[in-house]
Amino acid sequence: MAKFKVNINNREEVVEAEADMPLLWVLRDVLSLTGTKFGCGKALCGACTVHINGVATRSCVLPISAVTDAKITTIEGMSHGGDHPLQESWKKHNVPQCGYCQAGQLMSAAALLAQNPKPDDDAIDAAMNGNICRCGTYQRIRAAIKDAAGQGGTP
Amino acid sequence: MSGSPQPFRRLDRREFLKVGLASGTCLAMAVGGTPVAAGFDPARVHQAAAKPVFTPNVFVAVDGDGKVSITVQRSEMGQGIRTSFAMLVAEELNLRLDQVTVLQATGDAKYGNQNTDGSRSVRTLYIPMRQAGAAAREMLETAAAQEWGVAVAEVHAEDGQIFHKKSKRSLGYGAVAAKAAALPVPQKPKLKDRKDFTLIGKDHIGIDVDAVTHGQARYGADLRLPGMVFASIEHVPVVGAQLTAMDDAATRAIAGVLDVIKMPSATPPVLFKPLGGVAVVATSTFAAFKGREALKLTWDLGANAGFESGAYQKALAATAAKDCKVVRQVGDVAAAFAKPGKKVKRTYYMPLLAHASMEPPAAVARVDENGCEVWAPVQAPQRTREVVAAALGMDQSKVTINVSLLGGGFGRKSKPDFVAEAAIIAKQVGKPVCLTWKREDDIRHDYYHSVSWQHMEASLNADGYPEALLHRTVFPSIGSTFDPSARAGSEMELGLGFSNNPYQVPNQQLEVGQADAHVRIGWLRAVCNLFHAFAINRFVDACALEAGKDPLAYRLHLLGEPRNLVFSEADKESPYQLNTGRLAHVLRLAADKAGWHEKRPAGVGMGIAAHYSFLSYVAHVVRVKKKADGGFVVERVDVALDCGQMVNTDSVRAQMEGAVVFGLSLALKGEITAEGGRVLQGNFDDYPMLRMGETPDIHVHLVDNAELPTGVGEPGVPPLAPALASALDAVGAPRGDALPLKFV
Numbered sequence: 015m016a017k018f019k020v021n022i023n024n025r026e027e028v029v030e031a032e033a034d035m036p037l038l039w040v041l042r043d044v045l046s047l048t049g050t051k052f053g054c055g056k057a058l059c060g061a062c063t064v065h066i067n068g069v070a071t072r073s074c075v076l077p078i079s080a081v082t083d084a085k086i087t088t089i090e091g092m093s094h095g096g097d098h099p100l101q102e103s104w105k106k107h108n109v110p111q112c113g114y115c116q117a118g119q120l121m122s123a124a125a126l127l128a129q130n131p132k133p134d135d136d137a138i139d140a141a142m143n144g145n146i147c148r149c150g151t152y153q154r155i156r157a158a159i160k161d162a163a164g165q166g167g168t169p
Numbered sequence: 170m171s172g173s174p175q176p177f178r179r180l181d182r183r184e185f186l187k188v189g190l191a192s193g194t195c196l197a198m199a200v201g202g203t204p205v206a207a208g209f210d211p212a213r214v215h216q217a218a219a220k221p222v223f224t225p226n227v228f229v230a231v232d233g234d235g236k237v238s239i240t241v242q243r244s245e246m247g248q249g250i251r252t253s254f255a256m257l258v259a260e261e262l263n264l265r266l267d268q269v270t271v272l273q274a275t276g277d278a279k280y281g282n283q284n285t286d287g288s289r290s291v292r293t294l295y296i297p298m299r300q301a302g303a304a305a306r307e308m309l310e311t312a313a314a315q316e317w318g319v320a321v322a323e324v325h326a327e328d329g330q331i332f333h334k335k336s337k338r339s340l341g342y343g344a345v346a347a348k349a350a351a352l353p354v355p356q357k358p359k360l361k362d363r364k365d366f367t368l369i370g371k372d373h374i375g376i377d378v379d380a381v382t383h384g385q386a387r388y389g390a391d392l393r394l395p396g397m398v399f400a401s402i403e404h405v406p407v408v409g410a411q412l413t414a415m416d417d418a419a420t421r422a423i424a425g426v427l428d429v430i431k432m433p434s435a436t437p438p439v440l441f442k443p444l445g446g447v448a449v450v451a452t453s454t455f456a457a458f459k460g461r462e463a464l465k466l467t468w469d470l471g472a473n474a475g476f477e478s479g480a481y482q483k484a485l486a487a488t489a490a491k492d493c494k495v496v497r498q499v500g501d502v503a504a505a506f507a508k509p510g511k512k513v514k515r516t517y518y519m520p521l522l523a524h525a526s527m528e529p530p531a532a533v534a535r536v537d538e539n540g541c542e543v544w545a546p547v548q549a550p551q552r553t554r555e556v557v558a559a560a561l562g563m564d565q566s567k568v569t570i571n572v573s574l575l576g577g578g579f580g581r582k583s584k585p586d587f588v589a590e591a592a593i594i595a596k597q598v599g600k601p602v603c604l605t606w607k608r609e610d611d612i613r614h615d616y617y618h619s620v621s622w623q624h625m626e627a628s629l630n631a632d633g634y635p636e637a638l639l640h641r642t643v644f645p646s647i648g649s650t651f652d653p654s655a656r657a658g659s660e661m662e663l664g665l666g667f668s669n670n671p672y673q674v675p676n677q678q679l680e681v682g683q684a685d686a687h688v689r690i691g692w693l694r695a696v697c698n699l700f701h702a703f704a705i706n707r708f709v710d711a712c713a714l715e716a717g718k719d720p721l722a723y724r725l726h727l728l729g730e731p732r733n734l735v736f737s738e739a740d741k742e743s744p745y746q747l748n749t750g751r752l753a754h755v756l757r758l759a760a761d762k763a764g765w766h767e768k769r770p771a772g773v774g775m776g777i778a779a780h781y782s783f784l785s786y787v788a789h790v791v792r793v794k795k796k797a798d799g800g801f802v803v804e805r806v807d808v809a810l811d812c813g814q815m816v817n818t819d820s821v822r823a824q825m826e827g828a829v830v831f832g833l834s835l836a837l838k839g840e841i842t843a844e845g846g847r848v849l850q851g852n853f854d855d856y857p858m859l860r861m862g863e864t865p866d867i868h869v870h871l872v873d874n875a876e877l878p879t880g881v882g883e884p885g886v887p888p889l890a891p892a893l894a895s896a897l898d899a900v901g902a903p904r905g906d907a908l909p910l911k912f913v
Contacts, residue, residue, distance in 0.1 A: 015424060032424055032456070039455035043399055043603075048391040049384020051576070052454070053527050054608045058853040061527055089384030101382045108374045108819050111247030111827055113381035114388060114527040114576025139862035146853060148527045148577050149247045150830025151823070152864040 018082050022047070023091025029078070037073040037081055038062045041088060049089040049117050053146070060145030063118035064088050070125035070141070089117035092124060100124055103162035111149035119145045123159050132163055223346035225308055225354050227279055228258060228301040235329055235343030237262065238270045239302075242280035243290045244548050245273075245377065246526075246578035247827070248882045249820030250290050252376045254298050256368040256816055261302030261361060263327045266368065271376055276550025276570035285548040286583050286692065288783035288880025291816055295878045296360070303358035305349075312348035313340050363814075363875055370873075372819035377574065388576045389546035390454075390531035394601040397533070398427060400594050401457040401605055403464055404446035404614045405434050407846035408688055409471040412447065416465035420449060423463055425456030430597050432590065437653040439689055441556045443590045444614055450598050454605050470846055476687035478620075478842035482518065485622035485684060489516065489643045493680035494657065497668060500676030505637030511629040513712050517704040518907040521841035522618035523856060524693055528576020529611040530587035533603045534595040540567030541595070545588045546575035553585035560589040561596055579831075580692040584616050609851035616691025617841060619644040621700040625708045627674070633716025634726065638674040640708075642667050642701065643682035647690050656683040658697065666701030666887065669736045671747055671781060672709060672727035687846065694831060695883040698782040699890070706778035706891030707906055710898070720895065721760050721777050728753045744877060745784045751811050752781055755788040755872065759809035762870050763790035773804075774902075776895025778888035783880025785812040786872075789829070789888040792865075793896040801902060803833065803865040803893065808885060810869070813876035825869040825885045832889025834859040840909050 015030050022045070029044050041047040041064070050073060053061030057072035064073045065087035092098050100123050110116045119142070126133055126141035133141065138159055147155070221230035221238070230238045239258045245251045255271045262269075274280050282293075306326050313331035314321040317338060325332050330339045363370075380386040405412070417429040427450045434445030449460035506512070532545035534557075541561055547553045550570045558565040575582055591604035606614075621644035627635040646662060648655030658667075658681050668679060693699075713723035731750025735741055756779045760766070765775060772795035779788035792805040808825045815821050838857045842849050850856040890908060897904050904910040 031453075035453065035455045039453050042390075043453040043455070046393040047384075048387070048393070051388070051528070052390070052605065053529075054853050055458075056608075056852055056854070059527065059608075059858075089382075092383075096379075096383050104382045105374055105378045108372075108378065108823065110375065110378055110381045111249070111823060112245075112527065112575060112577045113247070113377065113386050114574075116381050117384050120382060142861045144860075146527065146858045146860060148525060148579075148831070148834075148858060150827035150859070150864075152830060152859075152861040153826055153867050154823070156861065156864075 018078050020078070020082060020086060021084070022086045023088060031078050033079040034077050037064065037076045037078055037086070040078045041073065047088055047090055051114055051117055053115065053118070059115070060118040060122060061115050063121040063145065065121060065125055068125060068128055070122045089121060092120060098124065099162040100127070100158065103158040107154045107158040107161065109151050109154040109158050111151055115145060115147045119147065119155055123155070127159070127163055133159065223305070223350040225305045225349070226301045228298065229262070229305040231305070231342055231346045233343050233346060235341040235346070236270070237264060237268065237342065238272050240272045240274050242274040242283050244285040244550065244572050244575055244578065246285065246548065246575035246582065248824060249375055249817055250285065252373055252820065253291055253816040254294070255376060256373060257295065257298035258302035260366060260368045261299045262306050264329060266373060266376065268329055273572050274550070276554040276572065278551060283550050284552065284583065285578070286580060288883040291878050292784065292880060295814070295816070299360050300358055303360050304355050307355050307358045308349040308352045309342055309345055311352055312345040316340065316345060316348060369816055370814065370818060373817045375820065387573050388528050388531070389544070389573050390533070390603055390605050391573070392533045392544045392603070394533065394535060397601040397603055398450050398452065398598060399454040399457050399603050399605070400448050400450045400591070401454065401461055401607065402432060402446045402448045402590060402610070403461045403466065404444050404610055406468060407470045407473045408435070408439060408444065409437070409473050410434060411469045411471060412466060413469050414467035415447060417447070419463035419465070420460040423456060423460050425452040426460040427451055428598055429460070430594060432593065438651050440651060441552065441584050441586050441589070443560065443586050443593065448590070448594050450594060450602065454603070458607065473687040474846040476843050476846045478520070478844070481620070482622070485620070485643050486516065488682040488684065489622045489624040489641045493641050493643065493682035495678060495680050496663060497677065497679040500637070502637045502639050502676045502678040505628050505676045506626070508628065510631070510636070511633070511715055512626065513629065513708070513715050514626045515708055515711050515906055517623040517625070517700070517707060519621050519700040519703060520839070520908065521620045521688065522693055522835055522839045523612045523615040523841050523850070524579045524581035525612060525856060525858065526575070526577025526579055526581055529608055530581070530606040531604060532588045532591040533601065534588070534591035535601040536561065536592060536596040540569070541592055542569040542571065543588055543592060544571045544573055545585070545591070546573050546578070546582055547585050547588060548575065548578050548580070548583040549585065552583070553588050556585045556589050557592045560593055579694040580696070581616065584691060608853070612841070612851050612856050613848040616650065616689040618693035618699065619647070619690050619697070623700065623704040625704060627708070627712055629712060629716060633718055635674040635712055637676035639678045639680070640667070640670070641680040641682060643684050644697070644700070645684045645686035645690050647692055649686035650689055650691060656685060657681050662697045665697035666705065666780060666782060667697065669734070669747060669781070670705055671734060671749055671752055672705070672724070673729050688843070688848070695782060695886040698780060698883070698887040699835070702778065702780040702782070702887035703891045703908065706780070706888065707894060710891070710895050721756060721765055724756055724777070724779065725753050745879065747781050751786045752779055755779060755786045755809040755811050758870050758872065759788040759790045759807045762809070762868060763792065763805070763807035765790060772900065774896045774898070774900025776892040776897070776899060778892035778895065780884070780887040782884045782887055785810065785879040785881065785884040787884045787888055789892040791889070791892040791896040793893070793900055795900055795902070801897065801900065803863070805866045805868065806889070807868045807870065809872065810885065811872035811874065812879045812881050812884070813874060814878045815871065816878070818871060821871060821881050822869045824881050826867045828885025829867050829889055830859050830864060832886045833863070833893070836890035836893050836908060836910055838909050838911070
């Protein structure tokens with residue numbers, strides 16, 4: 015076990031964990047931040063997506079030792095007032111079904127818009143293809159991203 | 170419990186009446202236990218009516234301040250039932266959705282049947298849930314009328330207040346709650362007229378969306394309790410395998426590993442028993458995973474080790490090629506086949522499928538001297554209570570099942586084997602346990618959707634329509650999970666699209682063959698309808714092609730005049746008989762909206778299919794386009810649905826959209842295979858799912874009518890695969906009659 019200083023959602027935390035423990039399990043099992051979900055453990059489904067210095071990253075394969083100097087953002091810290099345009103848009107379009115993958119979907123979408131405020135369909139596909147939704151909410155996710163980006167999406 | 174699930178049989182009128190009566194029973198029962206909010210909350214701080222003074226039934230509670238809570242007894246897995254049921258109760262209470270708090274029931278018989286399966290929550294509880302709200306409203310109105318000494322007919326409850334217009338007086342629901350509680354509960358409260366609905370039949374945002382989008386929604390592995398430890402299980406590699414030797418020294422040496430526990434192997438019938446294996450308990454889920462990797466285990470694989478998917482498929486085909494057990498005979502098929510004329514003969518294959526909900530099985534359990542409490546994503550909380558109690562040798566009264574949100578269910582989470590595992594480990598270690606299945610555990614140790622082979626033959630008359638039809642279906646039965654001697658599809662399974670084929674053929678012979686199960690077989694979204702709808706729609710297309718007729722016109726001709734069809738004794742009394750006119754209507758609707766009759770551009774193909782399941786009518790038109798690189802893309806899907814009276818129209822639409830994606834995943838990619846008894850696939854790399862870039866434009870067309878509410882969660886899936894296969898035929902790229910089609 016080792017101690018790691020991490021910055022999560024703008025808070026400095028010191029966590030004790032094995033160096034190879036993926037960030038996902040540090041968040042969930044050490045810090046009890048359970049909004050980030052486990053889906054596959056192999057960076058195949060995107061349910062565990064968080065931001066590392068603003069970049070959408072799969073936390074299930076990212077060892078804690080690799081992120082000690084990084085700024086980490088999870089779904090719990092996605093917005094200060096809980097009013098990120100995507101969170102509003104997700105509600106307007108009634109996107110979630112079971113909701114389990116949606117934290118990861120939102121984190122991927124937020125990173126996309128931060129980098130590309132007016133993404134076209136291809137850019138959305140490229141950014142979101144790593145996030146599986148078994149309930150099949152893709153059409154609404156696409157519409158919600160476009161809406162949040164101010165392009166208007168057909169609901 | 171009997172163990173045998175009967176989630177899919179049709180509800181006959183007698184049962185329908187019983188449900189109505191049961192609701193009366195519920196109405197008479199006082200609230201007990203402690204339902205909890207937003208999935209679950211161990212501290213129960215969010216309970217709205219903290220001190221309810223008025224609880225006319227187990228579903229409604231009103232406190233002295235007028236706060237109203239509604240308890241939903243069915244499980245939320247994305248179908249929107251928490252919102253729909255809150256709408257039904259709030260509608261009759263004359264409240265808006267934002268004026269009520271929605272609580273989640275624990276598993277308890279006092280709530281009536283809680284099994285969330287068979288697309289039947291709204292179907293069976295549309296009236297009872299409204300009665301629960303209406304009874305409360307009538308009692309509040311009566312209490313206010315008595316308070317004022319006026320006739321009940323002169324008062325009216327609305328928006329949390331009861332008004333007496335004549336005297337311009339009003340009282341809050343809370344102010345009369347105590348008085349209402351002393352009144353008798355009306356057994357037949359008056360329900361609103363459809364034209365007066367303010368909530369039912371309209372679009373509503375799901376009540377849990379905010380929790381979901383802010384990372385606050387709680388699923389099976391999200392509860393954290395003081396002193397909690399984390400566990401994961403290396404399951405038996407083959408159902409029925411036995412552990413013969415174990416070396417866990419390396420596992421125990423891993424930092425964070427606390428304990429290694431042998432879990433006994435399930436013996437037949439496997440039911441919902443824990444499958445067996447070795448559990449690793451640790452200070453984190455990751456340490457438990459690592460501990461599993463370090464285990465050295467030796468197995469006696471047992472009788473199922475010979476299971477090979479390739480050989481198994483050949484055996485199914487061989488069975489279906491010969492005479493099987495006749496389950497229906499109309500006219501004389503053999504005589505019709507002996508006549509000269511066109512013949513059509515095809516076979517259809519669909520492999521095993523895994524559910525692969527995004528949330529793998531997971532549960533939290535705590536066992537102490539007071540009993541056992543679990544928090545779990547389960548579709549059947551009462552069954553879970555029974556299974557956990559049996560696993561612990563504990564009386565059910567000491568077991569509490571809190572139902573979290575489900576990160577997808579699709580039938581998998583009707584089986585509480587994983588919850589019993591968590592409880593057994595918690596008892597053993599004496600600490601609260603959070604159990605997580607890895608994705609590989611989920612895909613390799615599922616209760617699989619059954620593999621199937623079907624054989625169909627027809628002779629066509631001079632006009633090109635079937636004169637005689639032979640249909641054989643062969644698949645290992647769900648019944649095998651409950652009784653290893655069950656070797657053929659049950660009546661319930663055959664009723665899922667096989668024995669209720671809506672197309673009229675004067676001579677018919679239906680046969681069912683025998684097949685052994687070598688994995689746990691369970692029900693998956695739409696169940697046997699998936700393969701029966703595939704075969705029947707593909708075969709109708711094959712006959713239409715042979716006859717040189719348009720597939721839509723061919724279907725409409727075979728459906729004939731609008732009329733109700735009766736396939737069994739139970740059907741005779743059913744209020745839900747299959748109506749050919751309603752099926753024809755969704756076919757025409759989907760076709761019209763998709764532009765079926767318009768000239769198609771070069772390289773564009775369309776396929777159509779329709780299926781009646783869970784008492785609802787669905788048609789799909791799939792449009793595919795040839796790409797420049799020679800591949801194909803699914804451009805657009807039009808879905809038409811008639812499910813009778815709808816509750817939340819937006820969640821109905823969402824279910825149809827999701828069903829298209831689910832259907833495309835299974836039609837294009839879904840295939841579980843085994844070698845040496847072991848399932849070969851394990852994660853989303855070898856058991857892939859449809860992704861955003863492959864998702865077509867989906868257009869949903871809902872039929873608005875006042876027929877009895879019928880299923881929504883499942884019926885949107887079955888027509889997709891056959892419609893897609895037909896679209897590929899139409900674009901000159903046939904991919905055959907075995908799923909998955911694998912064209913991308």
